[in-house]
Amino acid sequence: MLCINCGTKMDAYFVKKSFSIVRCFTCKLMAVENVPADLSPYYREGYFTGDVTLDGYMDYDSDKEVSKKTYVDFLGVMKKFVKNQHSPSMLEVGCATGFFMNLGKQQGWQVEGIDISEYAVQKTKEKGMVASVGTLETYVTDKKFDAIVAQDVIEHVKDPINDIKKSADLLADNGLLVLTTPDAGSLWARVWGKRWHAFVPPQHLFYFSVKNLSSVLEKNGFKVEYCAHHGKWFAVPYIIRLLYSWTGLGIFSKLASWSSNSFLKKISLPINVRDTIFLIARKIN
Numbered sequence: 001m002l003c004i005n006c007g008t009k010m011d012a013y014f015v016k017k018s019f020s021i022v023r024c025f026t027c028k029l030m031a032v033e034n035v036p037a038d039l040s041p042y043y044r045e046g047y048f049t050g051d052v053t054l055d056g057y058m059d060y061d062s063d064k065e066v067s068k069k070t071y072v073d074f075l076g077v078m079k080k081f082v083k084n085q086h087s088p089s090m091l092e093v094g095c096a097t098g099f100f101m102n103l104g105k106q107q108g109w110q111v112e113g114i115d116i117s118e119y120a121v122q123k124t125k126e127k128g129m130v131a132s133v134g135t136l137e138t139y140v141t142d143k144k145f146d147a148i149v150a151q152d153v154i155e156h157v158k159d160p161i162n163d164i165k166k167s168a169d170l171l172a173d174n175g176l177l178v179l180t181t182p183d184a185g186s187l188w189a190r191v192w193g194k195r196w197h198a199f200v201p202p203q204h205l206f207y208f209s210v211k212n213l214s215s216v217l218e219k220n221g222f223k224v225e226y227c228a229h230h231g232k233w234f235a236v237p238y239i240i241r242l243l244y245s246w247t248g249l250g251i252f253s254k255l256a257s258w259s260s261n262s263f264l265k266k267i268s269l270p271i272n273v274r275d276t277i278f279l280i281a282r283k284i285n
Protein backbone atom coordinates (compact mmCIF):
# COMPACT_ATOMS: atom_id res chain seq x y z
CA MET A 1 0.00 0.00 0.00
CA LEU A 2 1.05 3.62 -0.56
CA CYS A 3 1.61 6.12 2.26
CA ILE A 4 -1.39 8.46 2.60
CA ASN A 5 0.95 11.30 3.53
CA CYS A 6 3.71 11.15 0.96
CA GLY A 7 2.77 8.46 -1.55
CA THR A 8 5.81 6.25 -0.85
CA LYS A 9 5.29 2.49 -1.04
CA MET A 10 5.06 1.20 2.53
CA ASP A 11 7.27 -1.70 3.68
CA ALA A 12 6.39 -4.65 5.94
CA TYR A 13 7.41 -3.71 9.51
CA PHE A 14 6.02 -6.32 11.90
CA VAL A 15 3.05 -8.59 12.52
CA LYS A 16 0.76 -8.27 15.52
CA LYS A 17 -2.30 -10.40 16.25
CA SER A 18 -1.93 -11.77 12.69
CA PHE A 19 -2.23 -8.29 11.14
CA SER A 20 0.64 -6.93 9.09
CA ILE A 21 1.83 -3.44 10.08
CA VAL A 22 3.58 -1.53 7.30
CA ARG A 23 5.74 1.58 7.54
CA CYS A 24 6.62 4.44 5.22
CA PHE A 25 10.38 4.71 4.85
CA THR A 26 10.11 8.43 4.06
CA CYS A 27 7.81 9.85 6.76
CA LYS A 28 7.61 6.86 9.19
CA LEU A 29 3.80 6.70 9.12
CA MET A 30 2.61 3.18 10.02
CA ALA A 31 -0.60 1.47 8.99
CA VAL A 32 -2.41 -1.86 9.03
CA GLU A 33 -2.40 -3.66 5.71
CA ASN A 34 -5.38 -5.74 4.55
CA VAL A 35 -7.98 -4.20 6.83
CA PRO A 36 -11.12 -6.41 7.22
CA ALA A 37 -14.05 -5.03 5.23
CA ASP A 38 -16.40 -5.26 8.21
CA LEU A 39 -14.93 -3.90 11.43
CA SER A 40 -18.21 -3.80 13.36
CA PRO A 41 -17.58 -7.07 15.28
CA TYR A 42 -14.62 -5.29 16.90
CA TYR A 43 -16.87 -2.54 18.30
CA ARG A 44 -19.58 -4.47 20.11
CA GLU A 45 -20.96 -3.20 23.40
CA GLY A 46 -18.11 -5.00 25.21
CA TYR A 47 -15.68 -2.54 23.63
CA PHE A 48 -17.05 0.13 25.94
CA THR A 49 -17.57 -2.01 29.01
CA GLY A 50 -14.35 -3.89 29.57
CA ASP A 51 -14.37 -6.98 27.34
CA VAL A 52 -10.59 -7.51 27.32
CA THR A 53 -10.70 -9.50 24.07
CA LEU A 54 -11.82 -6.33 22.24
CA ASP A 55 -8.90 -4.07 23.36
CA GLY A 56 -11.35 -1.34 24.30
CA TYR A 57 -12.09 0.61 27.41
CA MET A 58 -12.00 -0.89 30.89
CA ASP A 59 -15.38 0.58 31.66
CA TYR A 60 -16.11 3.67 29.65
CA ASP A 61 -18.17 5.66 32.13
CA SER A 62 -16.03 5.04 35.20
CA ASP A 63 -12.79 5.66 33.29
CA LYS A 64 -14.25 8.95 32.13
CA GLU A 65 -14.91 10.13 35.67
CA VAL A 66 -11.19 10.18 36.34
CA SER A 67 -10.50 11.64 32.88
CA LYS A 68 -12.42 14.76 33.86
CA LYS A 69 -9.25 16.68 34.72
CA THR A 70 -7.72 15.84 31.32
CA TYR A 71 -10.87 17.02 29.54
CA VAL A 72 -11.17 20.27 31.47
CA ASP A 73 -7.57 20.89 30.48
CA PHE A 74 -8.40 20.27 26.77
CA LEU A 75 -11.44 22.57 26.89
CA GLY A 76 -9.28 25.30 28.42
CA VAL A 77 -6.84 25.14 25.50
CA MET A 78 -9.67 24.99 22.92
CA LYS A 79 -11.25 28.10 24.41
CA LYS A 80 -8.01 30.02 23.86
CA PHE A 81 -7.99 29.20 20.14
CA VAL A 82 -11.67 29.26 19.15
CA LYS A 83 -12.73 32.38 17.28
CA ASN A 84 -16.34 32.47 18.48
CA GLN A 85 -15.89 33.22 22.18
CA HIS A 86 -19.55 33.81 22.94
CA SER A 87 -21.26 30.50 22.30
CA PRO A 88 -18.99 28.27 20.22
CA SER A 89 -20.32 25.10 18.66
CA MET A 90 -18.61 21.74 18.55
CA LEU A 91 -19.19 18.45 16.83
CA GLU A 92 -17.58 15.57 18.63
CA VAL A 93 -16.74 12.65 16.37
CA GLY A 94 -16.55 9.44 18.36
CA CYS A 95 -18.44 11.02 21.24
CA ALA A 96 -18.83 7.67 23.06
CA THR A 97 -21.21 8.16 25.98
CA GLY A 98 -21.04 11.97 25.85
CA PHE A 99 -18.82 12.65 28.82
CA PHE A 100 -16.60 15.24 27.09
CA MET A 101 -19.60 16.86 25.36
CA ASN A 102 -21.32 17.28 28.69
CA LEU A 103 -18.32 19.08 30.17
CA GLY A 104 -18.20 21.30 27.07
CA LYS A 105 -21.90 22.08 27.44
CA GLN A 106 -21.34 23.10 31.05
CA GLN A 107 -18.71 25.55 29.81
CA GLY A 108 -21.05 27.19 27.30
CA TRP A 109 -20.37 25.15 24.15
CA GLN A 110 -23.27 24.09 21.90
CA VAL A 111 -22.57 20.41 21.51
CA GLU A 112 -23.45 17.66 19.08
CA GLY A 113 -21.98 14.19 18.73
CA ILE A 114 -21.70 11.20 16.44
CA ASP A 115 -20.50 7.71 17.20
CA ILE A 116 -20.57 4.35 15.44
CA SER A 117 -21.87 2.67 18.58
CA GLU A 118 -25.66 2.67 18.99
CA TYR A 119 -25.12 1.84 22.62
CA ALA A 120 -22.92 4.92 23.13
CA VAL A 121 -25.26 7.26 21.24
CA GLN A 122 -28.22 6.08 23.31
CA LYS A 123 -26.27 6.86 26.51
CA THR A 124 -25.43 10.35 25.20
CA LYS A 125 -29.08 11.07 24.36
CA GLU A 126 -30.15 9.93 27.82
CA LYS A 127 -27.95 12.73 29.16
CA GLY A 128 -30.03 15.24 27.13
CA MET A 129 -27.65 15.92 24.27
CA VAL A 130 -27.94 15.69 20.49
CA ALA A 131 -26.17 12.66 19.05
CA SER A 132 -26.51 10.35 16.08
CA VAL A 133 -25.18 6.99 15.01
CA GLY A 134 -22.66 7.13 12.20
CA THR A 135 -19.24 8.27 11.09
CA LEU A 136 -17.92 11.54 9.75
CA GLU A 137 -18.18 9.99 6.29
CA THR A 138 -21.93 9.32 6.57
CA TYR A 139 -22.81 12.43 8.60
CA VAL A 140 -25.03 14.97 6.81
CA THR A 141 -25.89 18.47 8.04
CA ASP A 142 -26.29 22.08 6.89
CA LYS A 143 -24.57 23.38 10.03
CA LYS A 144 -21.06 24.75 10.26
CA PHE A 145 -19.17 24.17 13.50
CA ASP A 146 -16.58 26.29 15.29
CA ALA A 147 -14.73 23.14 16.32
CA ILE A 148 -14.67 19.47 15.41
CA VAL A 149 -13.24 17.31 18.14
CA ALA A 150 -12.02 13.79 17.40
CA GLN A 151 -10.30 12.22 20.38
CA ASP A 152 -8.58 8.94 19.65
CA VAL A 153 -10.52 8.60 16.39
CA ILE A 154 -8.18 9.25 13.47
CA GLU A 155 -6.18 6.08 14.21
CA HIS A 156 -9.42 4.06 13.86
CA VAL A 157 -10.67 5.26 10.49
CA LYS A 158 -10.02 3.58 7.15
CA ASP A 159 -9.50 6.82 5.24
CA PRO A 160 -8.09 9.62 7.45
CA ILE A 161 -7.59 11.99 4.49
CA ASN A 162 -11.27 11.78 3.65
CA ASP A 163 -12.18 12.56 7.29
CA ILE A 164 -9.83 15.54 7.37
CA LYS A 165 -11.39 16.93 4.16
CA LYS A 166 -14.90 16.29 5.46
CA SER A 167 -13.98 18.13 8.68
CA ALA A 168 -12.87 21.14 6.65
CA ASP A 169 -16.27 21.10 4.88
CA LEU A 170 -18.16 21.04 8.18
CA LEU A 171 -16.13 23.81 9.83
CA ALA A 172 -16.96 27.50 9.84
CA ASP A 173 -14.29 29.93 8.60
CA ASN A 174 -11.25 29.71 10.90
CA GLY A 175 -12.78 26.65 12.57
CA LEU A 176 -10.68 24.26 14.62
CA LEU A 177 -9.97 20.58 14.18
CA VAL A 178 -8.99 19.17 17.58
CA LEU A 179 -7.34 15.76 17.54
CA THR A 180 -5.80 13.36 19.95
CA THR A 181 -4.04 10.20 18.81
CA PRO A 182 -1.27 7.93 20.09
CA ASP A 183 2.21 9.22 19.19
CA ALA A 184 4.07 6.44 17.40
CA GLY A 185 7.11 8.71 17.19
CA SER A 186 7.32 9.13 20.98
CA LEU A 187 10.21 7.75 22.99
CA TRP A 188 7.75 5.62 24.97
CA ALA A 189 6.43 3.98 21.78
CA ARG A 190 9.92 3.36 20.47
CA VAL A 191 11.05 1.81 23.76
CA TRP A 192 8.13 -0.65 23.81
CA GLY A 193 8.39 -1.49 20.11
CA LYS A 194 5.63 -3.82 18.92
CA ARG A 195 4.48 -4.26 22.55
CA TRP A 196 3.46 -0.57 22.73
CA HIS A 197 -0.13 -0.50 24.07
CA ALA A 198 -1.44 1.49 21.07
CA PHE A 199 -0.50 -1.18 18.54
CA VAL A 200 -3.95 -2.77 18.52
CA PRO A 201 -4.94 -3.86 15.02
CA PRO A 202 -7.54 -3.83 13.60
CA GLN A 203 -9.04 -1.19 15.92
CA HIS A 204 -6.06 1.10 15.32
CA LEU A 205 -5.35 1.28 11.59
CA PHE A 206 -2.89 4.22 11.42
CA TYR A 207 -0.02 5.13 13.73
CA PHE A 208 1.00 8.79 13.40
CA SER A 209 3.85 10.92 14.72
CA VAL A 210 3.64 14.67 15.36
CA LYS A 211 5.54 15.30 12.16
CA ASN A 212 3.60 13.13 9.72
CA LEU A 213 0.21 14.02 11.27
CA SER A 214 1.02 17.75 10.92
CA SER A 215 2.12 17.12 7.35
CA VAL A 216 -1.13 15.29 6.44
CA LEU A 217 -3.18 18.15 7.94
CA GLU A 218 -1.19 20.89 6.22
CA LYS A 219 -1.56 19.18 2.85
CA ASN A 220 -5.34 19.05 3.34
CA GLY A 221 -6.46 22.54 4.26
CA PHE A 222 -5.25 23.11 7.84
CA LYS A 223 -2.55 24.97 9.73
CA VAL A 224 -1.35 23.37 12.97
CA GLU A 225 -1.50 25.97 15.76
CA TYR A 226 -0.98 23.92 18.91
CA CYS A 227 0.56 20.56 19.64
CA ALA A 228 1.39 19.07 23.01
CA HIS A 229 1.59 15.87 24.99
CA HIS A 230 -0.79 16.31 27.90
CA GLY A 231 -0.71 13.88 30.77
CA LYS A 232 -3.73 11.76 31.59
CA TRP A 233 -5.26 10.93 34.93
CA PHE A 234 -5.76 7.26 35.70
CA ALA A 235 -7.51 5.49 38.55
CA VAL A 236 -5.17 3.34 40.62
CA PRO A 237 -6.85 -0.01 39.70
CA TYR A 238 -6.45 0.87 36.01
CA ILE A 239 -2.73 1.51 36.49
CA ILE A 240 -2.33 -1.81 38.32
CA ARG A 241 -4.12 -3.62 35.48
CA LEU A 242 -1.74 -2.00 32.99
CA LEU A 243 1.18 -3.24 35.10
CA TYR A 244 -0.34 -6.70 34.93
CA SER A 245 -0.72 -6.59 31.14
CA TRP A 246 2.86 -5.36 30.71
CA THR A 247 4.58 -7.71 33.15
CA GLY A 248 2.23 -10.71 33.27
CA LEU A 249 2.96 -10.98 37.01
CA GLY A 250 0.06 -12.61 38.90
CA ILE A 251 0.55 -10.32 41.89
CA PHE A 252 -0.69 -7.36 39.83
CA SER A 253 -3.77 -9.27 38.75
CA LYS A 254 -4.67 -9.94 42.39
CA LEU A 255 -3.87 -6.37 43.42
CA ALA A 256 -6.02 -5.03 40.55
CA SER A 257 -9.14 -6.93 41.57
CA TRP A 258 -8.59 -6.07 45.23
CA SER A 259 -8.01 -2.37 44.51
CA SER A 260 -11.07 -2.03 42.27
CA ASN A 261 -13.22 -2.83 45.30
CA SER A 262 -11.31 -0.62 47.71
CA PHE A 263 -10.84 3.09 48.40
CA LEU A 264 -8.13 3.07 45.71
CA LYS A 265 -10.70 3.15 42.92
CA LYS A 266 -11.48 6.73 43.96
CA ILE A 267 -7.86 7.81 43.70
CA SER A 268 -6.33 8.87 40.40
CA LEU A 269 -2.76 9.76 39.52
CA PRO A 270 -1.44 11.96 36.72
CA ILE A 271 0.72 10.01 34.30
CA ASN A 272 2.45 11.51 31.33
CA VAL A 273 4.56 9.20 29.25
CA ARG A 274 4.23 11.72 26.40
CA ASP A 275 2.82 9.21 23.93
CA THR A 276 -0.48 10.95 23.17
CA ILE A 277 -0.62 13.84 20.70
CA PHE A 278 -3.07 16.65 21.48
CA LEU A 279 -3.24 18.88 18.44
CA ILE A 280 -5.28 21.86 17.28
CA ALA A 281 -5.32 22.79 13.60
CA ARG A 282 -7.13 25.75 12.07
CA LYS A 283 -8.98 25.58 8.78
CA ILE A 284 -7.30 27.73 6.14
CA ASN A 285 -9.98 29.56 4.20
Ligand SMILES: [Zn+2]
Pocket residue numbers: 003004005006007008024025026027028029
Ligand atom coordinates in the same frame (compact mmCIF):
# COMPACT_ATOMS: atom_id res chain seq x y z
ZN1 LIG B 1 5.02 8.66 4.13
